[in-house]
Amino acid sequence: MIVSAKGRYALRVMIALAARGGEDPVPLKELARQEEIPYKFLETIMTELVKADLAESARGKNGGYRLTRSPRECTAADVLRVTETSLTAAACTGEDRECPRADTCPTLPMWRALDEAVDELLTHYTLSELCKSAETDR
Amino acid sequence: MIVSAKGRYALRVMIALAARGGEDPVPLKELARQEEIPYKFLETIMTELVKADLAESARGKNGGYRLTRSPRECTAADVLRVTETSLTAAACTGEDRECPRADTCPTLPMWRALDEAVDELLTHYTLSELCKSAETDR
DNA sequence: CCTTTTCCTACTAAAATCATAGGAATTATA
């Protein structure tokens, strides 16, 4: 499975926030209920999204979360890069882990192509588009 | 990480077999050494590839493994479909696990698009092409 | 019969994934 539950939850929540339009912060409780995501798990997810500056929080009564950017300027790739431990196809394609076989590895070009294809596709989906398809599809 | 070590090993071995040209079966011992893959782990991998009819085995002395098909008719997708528990983006996109939210899920179309993109790319790489790029690249 | 090989059945260790628990800090508002 390419995308973890965490990533799917994160995307759903971001889309839900986008659908709300934006002014008032939405409390976690409400998001968790609406999206059927375990409350405490979602808490850890929101923390990551806030740290990554994709969402911002307001503490205390009437607090909650909202997006930092316009839904048109936030892509699925942005979100998933935060939640997924790795979006790259193979260990060898990151900057960090260069495997010793890299020079002669026959599969490396394919992994790179795969990375690129995935990245490009995910970058094409913005939150606002994802909102729209939820309305119009089916 | 999209592709497991098992899948990367499997591809490397299939490419190695393709590179040999084909008549004589290649013993596991030799493949494991050449490709630097743990012997016993590779054994389990080969079992799966044989069951999936991508490779065939010859037991006993002078035995080993060889490809069942021409390298031109075996793609990376064929190999990875055997080794990866799931190549689909999200749990909801398989035939088996239809999540209850599928009807209104805003992300489902994207997961489907992602699945298609990955599949198409991996289907374009045949073993024979992967062999070639190992020779000509760099 | 001996050697080389695959085949079969189990087991295990480590890592990642998916959460849960409990309480402290902050804020609006009555």
Added chain:
DNA sequence: TATAATTCCTATGATTTTAGTAGGAAAAGG
């Protein structure tokens, strides 16, 4: 200023997946 609603922080636990190991049975060639 008390209270309720909220996020923030730190830690822990359960389950699943991944990656690999162990030991020997079965087959085949010479």
